Amino acid sequence: MFAARIDRLTSSLVRDILAAASRPGVISFAGGLPASEVLFRASPQVLGQLPDDIWQYGQTEGEPALREQVAIRARALGIDCKAGQVLIVNGSQQGIDLVSKLMVEEGTRVLTESPTYLAALQVFRLMGAHFVTAAQDEEGLLPQSVAEADARLAYLVPTFQNPTGLCYSQARRKALAGAFDAQSMVVFEDDPYRDLSFDGPAPSPIISHLKQARWIYQGSFSKTLAPGLRLGYLIVHPDLIQAMTRLKQAADLHSNRLSQAIVTQLLQDGSLDQHVANILPLYREKRDVMQAALLQHLSDKASWGLPSGGLFFWLTLKNEQDVMQLMQEALTAGLAIMPGSAFDPVPHPSSTIRLNFSHSSFEQIQQGIALLGSLIK
């Protein structure tokens, strides 16, 4: 009855976990939600200044003033771009959908980290991707593996990655850019966590170092402002902007104009940066509370790195254990965690867990980690 691609729509495991996690009384480290208590909420003043023309159809590419602001910020990160290369999207997920439509068809080789963002895997898989993974170390993907990948597209989350929290070193970014330049691969750098950095500015984007390769860079306002705004942006190499714009038009004509008008205001008057500066201490403190709890309860049972940004801890259990079963036991006990295997482009056995530290309260973090410690062998 359906198109064949529907058979590739992945199982509802993650949806099931997140549904269970939202039950009252469950402590959830499973999702990737920002801290609700410090989300941006548009003030009556901001809402009172919405332009009168936003209720009519708008431009597919996005509001010109917003595209200009995005380009200004991107240039400050070292990305050589103009506002004409900016495409406003309905959240990062739509950006991935558009890139997938542009680049991926049955059998297209897509280079990804392993593990990587699961919702990107879903979309690439839906369009027929064949995933190629490369060796990596604590600085990121290894440059020598890029040539071997023989892929059309590389999808990378090099800054406070979801799920691992890894942030590539500056040296590795430059080396990788060189490796990509030597290939005809398009580089898609997904960068939603950059501003949630606890130890000063993150290294500049990989694509800012490219000299030959075509690229797509993606940012989001979901983590810095509010997910409910559903607003992100793509900045794309000049060779790709026309096709991307047509794909956006075919997808939903244009993005929501209320959200665009609100975010434009916040960028123009500096409120975004102020908001991020205001929320960072809470994120850092939540990370530190989870780190202290992990040290107390899981030191002998798991290993992990301290994330210097983003929303997640990534644990590797020291003793082999069925993490799916552990997840079920934890749920029964009132704790939701996300098995690391959900993030595998190519399934392989591992005893890993992703823990979100941003959405729970301090008390929930302490209780939940203590409970997790008691459940792990």
Next chain:
Amino acid sequence: MFAARIDRLTSSLVRDILAAASRPGVISFAGGLPASEVLFRASPQVLGQLPDDIWQYGQTEGEPALREQVAIRARALGIDCKAGQVLIVNGSQQGIDLVSKLMVEEGTRVLTESPTYLAALQVFRLMGAHFVTAAQDEEGLLPQSVAEADARLAYLVPTFQNPTGLCYSQARRKALAGAFDAQSMVVFEDDPYRDLSFDGPAPSPIISHLKQARWIYQGSFSKTLAPGLRLGYLIVHPDLIQAMTRLKQAADLHSNRLSQAIVTQLLQDGSLDQHVANILPLYREKRDVMQAALLQHLSDKASWGLPSGGLFFWLTLKNEQDVMQLMQEALTAGLAIMPGSAFDPVPHPSSTIRLNFSHSSFEQIQQGIALLGSLIK
């Protein structure tokens, strides 16, 4: 470099026309914009009542209260449905994109009217559709042609169609429903113009008469409230809701929550119906002004029907004429029109024009039609 489907992204003719149409001083009958002067604009009171939780991630399916309101209204149209079958989308265009992903792959036979909504054709074509058209008369598609179509999906706009303005008779709707029931075809009824009806309520949806066939029904708030809200909805047969929801999740996680909160309020307190009642007289008057101008200037040069709803007149020129050239001449003279051929699923020669009557002022309508009359042979 790209996926093969990108070769099927249709040319930018329509974009070019609409871009030219937006130049200052150009009278535009080319687009499909609602009347800007009576668009819904959220009041400070409405914006002041936004729930506090809308800034966080929301549910893929949409806000529960909005889905409930949509289902209530659909049942009043005769559609047997529950809120659980409602999927809130980022405007109708996204609904078409999702249905296309669900149903259409390389070579999938899709039954459509001819002409039909061009942006739907774009999306179906992108996913690989093979268009099958059926014979029709002034009451709509002929039921006997449905069986011959041998299609997986039928896409219909039976109520004040874009571009023709045609509204299927009640009898034809029932006969077609019977024909679809005899096939295993999924029926996708796109119904954005229903509420813009100038002569009382439109006949009930085709899918409300189905007994066997699976179906998808689509509505929009772009024409009744405001396109900038980017909000529409799908109501789908129970067999399709799970896959559709996963496709929506993969497309953009969920729709904008500000817009959803605003529209929920308007549906709950009856403001939507009041707003539609308020704007209908203006739409009717604009239609009547264009009709009078057409009668004055084009009676001997074209034939057309008086649309009883929607946004468009559909003209067939009496003398063969190159409409693309006419369109260029009109643009040079400061008037934008849309060649009917843009709406052909399968290209064929025709001397047809779509004229939008909702977006221009009375004076622009009169001047533009007089100008058009002077340009047509």
